[in-house]
Amino acid sequence: MHTLRYYERAGLVVTPVDRNASGRRRYHQLDLDWITVCAKLRATGMPIKTIRRYAQLVSTGHGNEQERLALMEAHRSNVVAKLAEIHENLKLIDHKIDVYRGRLTAGDADQLWAPNRQAGAR
Amino acid sequence: MHTLRYYERAGLVVTPVDRNASGRRRYHQLDLDWITVCAKLRATGMPIKTIRRYAQLVSTGHGNEQERLALMEAHRSNVVAKLAEIHENLKLIDHKIDVYRGRLTAGDADQLWAPNRQAGAR
DNA sequence: CTAGTATTTAGAGCGTGCTCGAGGTCAAGC
DNA sequence: GCTTGACCTCGAGCACGCTCTAAATACTAG
Numbered sequence: 001m002h003t004l005r006y007y008e009r010a011g012l013v014v015t016p017v018d019r020n021a022s023g024r025r026r027y028h029q030l031d032l033d034w035i036t037v038c039a040k041l042r043a044t045g046m047p048i049k050t051i052r053r054y055a056q057l058v059s060t061g062h063g064n065e066q067e068r069l070a071l072m073e074a075h076r077s078n079v080v081a082k083l084a085e086i087h088e089n090l091k092l093i094d095h096k097i098d099v100y101r102g103r104l105t106a107g108d109a110d111q112l113w114a115p116n117r118q119a120g121a122r
Numbered sequence: 123m124h125t126l127r128y129y130e131r132a133g134l135v136v137t138p139v140d141r142n143a144s145g146r147r148r149y150h151q152l153d154l155d156w157i158t159v160c161a162k163l164r165a166t167g168m169p170i171k172t173i174r175r176y177a178q179l180v181s182t183g184h185g186n187e188q189e190r191l192a193l194m195e196a197h198r199s200n201v202v203a204k205l206a207e208i209h210e211n212l213k214l215i216d217h218k219i220d221v222y223r224g225r226l227t228a229g230d231a232d233q234l235w236a237p238n239r240q241a242g243a244r
Numbered sequence: 245c246t247a248g249t250a251t252t253t254a255g256a257g258c259g260t261g262c263t264c265g266a267g268g269t270c271a272a273g274c
Numbered sequence: 275g276c277t278t279g280a281c282c283t284c285g286a287g288c289a290c291g292c293t294c295t296a297a298a299t300a301c302t303a304g
Contacts, residue, residue, distance in 0.1 A: 002263055005283090010261090022270055024281055040211040048261070062225075069222035076215045083208055086201060089162040093198050100191035103184075124293055127252090132291090144300055146251060170291070 004035065011052045012038050014059040044079045126157065133174045134160050136181040166201045 004025075007013060014034050018026045027035075041051050054071055057064045126147075129135060136156055140148045149157075163173050176193055179186045 001281090003261090006262060009284095022281090024270085037214065040214050042261090044208050044211045044215065065222045065225045069219060069226065072215055072218050072222065076212070076219060079208060079212055079215065083205065083212075086166050086205055089166045090198070090201055090205075092159065092162050093166065093194055093201065096194050097191060097198060100187045100194065103187045104191065123251095125291090128292060144252090146300080164291090 007035070007038060010048050012048065012055050014055050041075070044075070045082060046075050050075065129157065129160060132170055134170065134177050136177050163197070166197070167204060168197050172197065 008017060013031070015030070017031055018028060020026050038051055038055075041054070042048075046054075050071065054068065057068050057071070130139060135153070137152070139153055140150060142148050160173055160177075163176070164170075168176075172193065176190065179190050179193070
């Protein structure tokens with residue numbers, strides 16, 4: 001709610017949102033679709049600034065597909081890089097999990113089943 | 123540099139960093155290894171708070187593997203969820219790219235090679 | 245010894261993306 | 275008519291993760 005208004009203020013919304021007689025917003029399907037696109041771009045880490053730029057391009061109409069494409073391709077490569085990085089670092093997490101699982105299974109023979117061996121442990 | 127000191131202040135560093143006689147930090151391999159782990163956790167989106175908690179657990183020594191495991195598993199599932207989300211939204215990006223590529227190729231026949239058709243359209 | 249560079253601290257400041265609050269307006273239900 | 279509640283605007287505030295500054299100290303080259 002507050003966020004929608006914020007996105008609007010931030011210039012992320014392509015077309016001025018329709019209002020009823022008393023000034024309240026009436027979102028139409030197109031608005032919702034666009035907002036969904038914004039949300040997905042945000043979810044992939046596109047900064048507000050960039051979405052604004054994209055929104056500007058879209059609202060300008062046809063003729064700037066070149067730049068829209070460039071923008072999306074740039075973002076895509078960021079996203080792919082980020083995915084690769086996270087994927088890579090997930091290995092560490094998995095490794096740690098393995099280690100702790102291992103220790104706990106091994107530990108079933110001492111600390112965990114005879115916690116008195118290590119007083120104060122936990 | 124600044125960031126290392128910040129991490130230290132924030133309680134992310136397990137063991138107090140060694141200092142030389144005049145008080146300057148001397149990072150040893152273990153420090154660097156740990157900092158690398160922190161960086162990787164950060165890169166997967168683990169908040170500073172959580173890393174601090176993890177660092178506390180590690181510095182406490184053996185006996186809390188249960189909690190370390192829980193922490194890592196929780197983080198892992200966040201990361202996996204995030205990966206899935208990004209992966210999902212990447213489809214939209216790819217779709218947009220396809221659309222713009224299509225328009226540009228199609229457009230080679232009109233706007234782009236006869237931009238006068240749409241005056242003012244960049 | 246001196247000048248210049250690097251590092252130290254504590255604390256302030258910043259960029260991003262929301263998120264909330266105060267005060268006002270309007271429509272609907274009683 | 276009056277209350278209730280949803281929405282309005284504008285501006286302030288907040289959470290996070292750094293990032294930088296200022297003033298002091300220390301090492302390093304000449």
